């Protein structure tokens with residue numbers, strides 16, 4: 001896969017209004033978001049150094065319908081749920097969204113087709129691209145995040161390795177330490 005060229009556009013949170021207008025007008029913008037700014041990711045990261053590179057292509061398709069093509073790539077240092085060590089996780093994602101102005105408009109599109117192929121997102125004056133990027137990363141992460149060859153052997157943690165709930169909860173902070181002590 002070709003590496004996206006990332007220019008120096010800084011994406012801050014919240015985006016200033018004029019930046020939002022500019023991004024929506026331009027066809028193509030890109031930049032890099034420091035992982036340390038994605039606060040909702042912190043529970044799953046071993047550390048938050050690094051950046052998520054993003055590219056957003058805004059386009060107008062039929063009848064004034066606006067679309068956003070979002071591409072992300074970067075490397076996350078996930079927290080291994082077994083040994084609590086860092087787990088390098090190359091991340092890449094490409095998704096297309098339909099931009100609508102109101103929640104009502106988005107609801108209407110879901111009513112017409114509940115399995116709508118291109119997900120509508122509300123992108124009014126407060127469109128927060130950083131929040132969307134954060135959402136997409138969280139949704140794309142695997143439920144089970146462990147080293148393929150973990151320092152902790154499988155049999156040491158078989159009691160602790162419960163299937164994850166559909167919505168991953170924050171792991172108990174010292175669960176792995178307890179296992180470490182037991183195995184000594």
Ligand SMILES: [Zn+2]
Pocket residue numbers: 080081082083084085146147149150151152
């Ligand atoms: Zn591990």
